[in-house]
Amino acid sequence: MPVYDLRSAGLRDLNRQLHALRPDTNETHWTVQNPDGAHAIAAGLDAAVTVEIEGNVGYYCAGMNKLANVVIHGSAGTGVAENMMSGFVHVKGDVSQSAGATSHGGMLVVDGNAGARCGISMKGIDILVKGSIGHMSAFMAQAGTLTVLGDAGEALGDSLYEARLYVRGSVKSLGADCIEKPMRDEHRAQLAEKLKAAGLLGEVGIEEFRRYGSARTLYHFHVDNAGAY
Amino acid sequence: MCGIVGLFLKNPKLEPQLGALLADMLKTMTDRGPDSAGFAVYGSDGAGVKLTLRGPDAGALAKAVSGLEEVLGGSVSATARDTHSVIALASDQEETARAWLSANAPGIDVVSAGKRMEIYKETGLPENVARRFDLSTMTGTHGIGHTRMATESAVTTNGAHPFSTGLDECLVHNGSLSNHNDMRRRLQHEGITFATKNDTEVAAGYLSWRMREGASLKDALESSLTDLDGFFTFVVGTESGFAVVRDPIACKPAVMAETDDYVAFGSEYRALIGLPGIDKARVFEPEPARVYAWERH
Numbered sequence: 001m002p003v004y005d006l007r008s009a010g011l012r013d014l015n016r017q018l019h020a021l022r023p024d025t026n027e028t029h030w031t032v033q034n035p036d037g038a039h040a041i042a043a044g045l046d047a048a049v050t051v052e053i054e055g056n057v058g059y060y061c062a063g064m065n066k067l068a069n070v071v072i073h074g075s076a077g078t079g080v081a082e083n084m085m086s087g088f089v090h091v092k093g094d095v096s097q098s099a100g101a102t103s104h105g106g107m108l109v110v111d112g113n114a115g116a117r118c119g120i121s122m123k124g125i126d127i128l129v130k131g132s133i134g135h136m137s138a139f140m141a142q143a144g145t146l147t148v149l150g151d152a153g154e155a156l157g158d159s160l161y162e163a164r165l166y167v168r169g170s171v172k173s174l175g176a177d178c179i180e181k182p183m184r185d186e187h188r189a190q191l192a193e194k195l196k197a198a199g200l201l202g203e204v205g206i207e208e209f210r211r212y213g214s215a216r217t218l219y220h221f222h223v224d225n226a227g228a229y
Numbered sequence: 230m231c232g233i234v235g236l237f238l239k240n241p242k243l244e245p246q247l248g249a250l251l252a253d254m255l256k257t258m259t260d261r262g263p264d265s266a267g268f269a270v271y272g273s274d275g276a277g278v279k280l281t282l283r284g285p286d287a288g289a290l291a292k293a294v295s296g297l298e299e300v301l302g303g304s305v306s307a308t309a310r311d312t313h314s315v316i317a318l319a320s321d322q323e324e325t326a327r328a329w330l331s332a333n334a335p336g337i338d339v340v341s342a343g344k345r346m347e348i349y350k351e352t353g354l355p356e357n358v359a360r361r362f363d364l365s366t367m368t369g370t371h372g373i374g375h376t377r378m379a380t381e382s383a384v385t386t387n388g389a390h391p392f393s394t395g396l397d398e399c400l401v402h403n404g405s406l407s408n409h410n411d412m413r414r415r416l417q418h419e420g421i422t423f424a425t426k427n428d429t430e431v432a433a434g435y436l437s438w439r440m441r442e443g444a445s446l447k448d449a450l451e452s453s454l455t456d457l458d459g460f461f462t463f464v465v466g467t468e469s470g471f472a473v474v475r476d477p478i479a480c481k482p483a484v485m486a487e488t489d490d491y492v493a494f495g496s497e498y499r500a501l502i503g504l505p506g507i508d509k510a511r512v513f514e515p516e517p518a519r520v521y522a523w524e525r526h
Contacts, residue, residue, distance in 0.1 A: 036502045037499035037502060055508075056498050058498060077482075077484075093512075096514055097479070116478075
């Protein structure tokens with residue numbers, strides 16, 4: 001159970017130690033103290049370990065994560081869990097813009113609010129935000145789910161592909177080619193699964209959510225749209 | 230890029246530490262702006278007006294001060310700090326002093342004027358700039374600092390922030406404006422004067438104009454969201470106020486912290502970690518297109 005004081009020991013040494021962990025490591029639970037908003041804490045992990053960070057972090061925390069379970073007991077700056085492949089990232093506070101950007105897999109849970117561009121270009125990650133999300137979220141989102149218990153800002157899901165967006169609160173506006181779609185059984189089941197993964201099953205009513213997705217009119221060039229370019 | 234820091238004290242007990250706290254914040258933002266740095270400090274309140282002068286060296290500044298003494302017919306109190314000197318004048322002497330300086334002291338710039346505000350800025354690493362002017366010993370109620378990574382104009386002292394276009398008014402900016410040439414022309418018609426071609430100075434001038442026309446700092450910033458085009462995070466100081474606004478797209482980063490003792494701004498949270506009680510502070514990201522303003526009473 002290594003305890004690492006980032007203020008005295010430095011970021012590169014921490015990340016080097018985390019990167020060196022072998023799949024059969026016995027050091028499966030790490031605590032990082034005094035993160036002081038540093039960037040790239042616990043980025044690039046590739047081992048099934050838990051890293052608990054006791055405070056606020058800067059940019060790209062847990063970026064490129066594979067397998068690891070990263071818990072941030074504070075708020076996170078730009079790009080938390082960006083390009084994650086698998087694993088679980090839990091932020092107890094708020095997150096800044098571009099949370100979970102371009103991520104292929106795994107799950108990101110945010111207890112607070114997310115800033116702008118949450119899930120931008122997401123490619124398979126499941127993101128669940130208990131608060132609200134900012135403008136241009138799920139821009140060009142390709143796959144995965146974005147579940148929001150609060151409200152969504154302007155231009156939700158602009159130019160999105162096949163990602164599914166579940167929003168319980170209000171949506172300020174939908175982006176180009178994003179439309180509301182009916183909730184069918186398969187969507188209710190999927191939403192229940194994501195709520196369960198975030199430990200919220202039974203606490204939030206599935207029927208309170210609305211689903212948004214792609215109208216699929218921007219997939220291919222259409223000559224009638226030429227004037228719009 | 231560029232880094233911004235700001236500190237507005239609510240608790241007077243912290244006023245002796247203002248400069249020291251601001252110096253640490255500024256140093257942390259070196260990664261975002263290593264070219265040049267500057268800061269405005271709202272310190273002691275004099276009887277008249279304080280002009281912050283900048284010159285090539287201490288000798289040139291001293292010479293300008295003796296020239297001013299001659300034309301004003303009396304001694305002028307001057308506090309020299311490296312390439313800057315703060316002179317205290319009676320309010321009715323400001324115009325004569327400015328006219329004399331522009332006619333007779335070509336190497337001397339008037340960086341700012343204010344009852345309480347002093348502005349210092351230079352090229353070089355923020356830590357060195359802060360040390361040259363002894364920022365850590367300065368006291369006051371609020372201060373704003375900037376570390377610059379130049380993108381739109383040259384690395385010169387006059388391109389460094391903060392910019393001031395009105396008494397006790399200053400502005401720092403992260404971002405760039407796209408309609409500054411047109412806006413500069415419009416403001417010049419309104420009698421606002423500019424010392425540089427810099428886009429940020431136009432934003433400062435815009436706010437000075439709006440406030441001259443009777444708008445509050447908050448109202449002036451509200452209308453800047455419509456009238457200024459580009460991307461920006463602004464932090465603005467006035468004699469008694471402190472305000473923050475981000476453009477509607479929120480391109481540029483911003484983190485704020487508030488406690489009973491202070492309001493603090495940083496481009497990144499890292500800049501705030503040395504503040505007293507930061508662990509318990511309410512830390513938040515200011516929303517796009519929303520004006521946050523505080524006023525001393």
